[in-house]
Amino acid sequence: MPGPEHIALIGCGFAGTSALFQLVDRYPVKRITVFEASGTFGPGYPYKTDECPDYLINNTTDTMCLVPENKQAFINWLRDTGAAGEIDEKGHLPRALYGEFLENVVRTARTIAAIKGIHLDLIPAEATGLKETGAGVEIAYPGGMVAADAVLLTTGRCPDLDRFGALVGDTHGFYPTHVSAKDLDAIALDAAVYVLGTSLSAYDIVNRLYAPGTGCAFERRADGILSFVPGPNNRRVVLGSRGGRLKKMQSLRPMAINRKHFTLAEFRRVAGEQGGLSLDALAGMIRAEADRHGADIDWHRIVDPYAECHDGDALNARAGDILADDITGARGGGTGNFLVDMFSDAQLDIWDGFAERLMTPEAEKRYRAEMETAFLTFGAPCPVPTAERLLALHEAGVLTVRAGVEPPQVTDDGSGFSVGHRFGEDRADVVIDASGGVNRMVHDPGQSTLTADLARSGLMRGYELAGEQMPGADIDMETFRLRGARNVYACNMWLWGPGFFTSSAYLMASFARRILERLYMS
Incomplete structure (x- = not known):
């Protein structure tokens, strides 16, 4: 299984930690260099170990993965170490505790690397620039320069939007x-x-x-x-x-999902027959799947949750009713939380549908502008x-x-x-x-030093849709390589633009796996 001898990872939060562990565990790499500007390797932005203990992991404890084939890595570690005492598998532990797990993974990866003879450098500094050479990529940082065969951008978040x-x-x-x-x-x-x-x-x-x-x-x-x-x-x-x-809420007892209509195969079939997926076609697939599973969906409330609310008191009361109903659905099992359960089951198919550009440009632009926020109430539940x-x-x-x-x-x-x-x-x-806004415009002057350097050198370009600049970077979605580069790959939020929302640990671990598989089989 040939492949690059020296891999550099820029950023060591969840994505970088997952990529690091997978590298030392599965691939014949000889040297790995990891840059982390914070100096703390593992937790990254969302899982800081000194963060408020009242900030909870959004997903249940028994679904927190590190590698895509094992969604129970975190709960297995908790049981083995006793780090959380008695464990509720469907509970939600503090984010900081998952940060401790990730720090432990980095230490473990370092030990495995030593046993296998892999040279691992952890550099507590910010990578500030990349330059491609005939032999690979040179990474500049305040302490000097490192040359590697390939670079994975695993930096996590883009900069926050300065709205106010x-x-x-x-x-x-x-x-x-x-x-x-x-x-x-x-x-x-x-x-x-x-x-x-x-x-x-x-x-x-x-x-x-x-x-x-x-x-x-x-x-x-x-x-x-x-x-x-x-x-x-x-x-x-x-x-x-x-x-x-x-x-919406994570189901305490997710229903068994057996999709027939809302699948990647159906996305491809309809896109081929109609010259691209329309939003109406996708809505029809979702409705057909709901009918197939016996789910009674209040579509009017989804489209306009505050219809007929004529003052602030009425709107606030309606919000309370929605909260109560959604909690009942999430707790009860069955079809009461069907859309959350189905989108969770379908997340990789949704990702691949976006990555393959199956939607028409008009449909994608309308989705991004009008519907993405509403969709993510189900796709990123609490x-x-x-x-x-x-x-x-x-x-x-x-x-x-x-x-x-x-x-x-x-x-x-x-x-x-x-x-x-x-x-x-x-x-x-x-x-x-807490509006959650991040700056995903590649050429914006508020970008990080590294992104500005990548854009200036042409290694990173902005994602375009029907001639319009959109959030996200222009990326070959099959290989995850930046289209302006030969040996630089994205496994971070720059994928959210040409691809689907990318905060899921399972998705990010899957992307790291796909990048490494292609690197070592090419």
């Missing part, structure tokens, strides 16, 4: 991110807090604002419903976004325990949901913020941006 910095970036009480923001815990217990976005990060923030350490509690009533006991915590929180759509807390806070009247939210404005007296929404305006003492 020019307006309120220097104003006390505005938080452009919640990650590693230790002073979030110091927010006054009587503060009015506006959380921008209904992303998974937004839910993490709510968990943190009402953590047990603040003196409040969540108690299970006799009927099984969670209730909120505020204690000294008198914070009021608004979850506000443009659409106001709330995340834990049931998190949703139960949100519902308890909502029923207690301390959590409000808004839609049609506008950019925050500093009040005239500078004491806080005003935030407009579909039916009026709210005042807040604190604003936290």
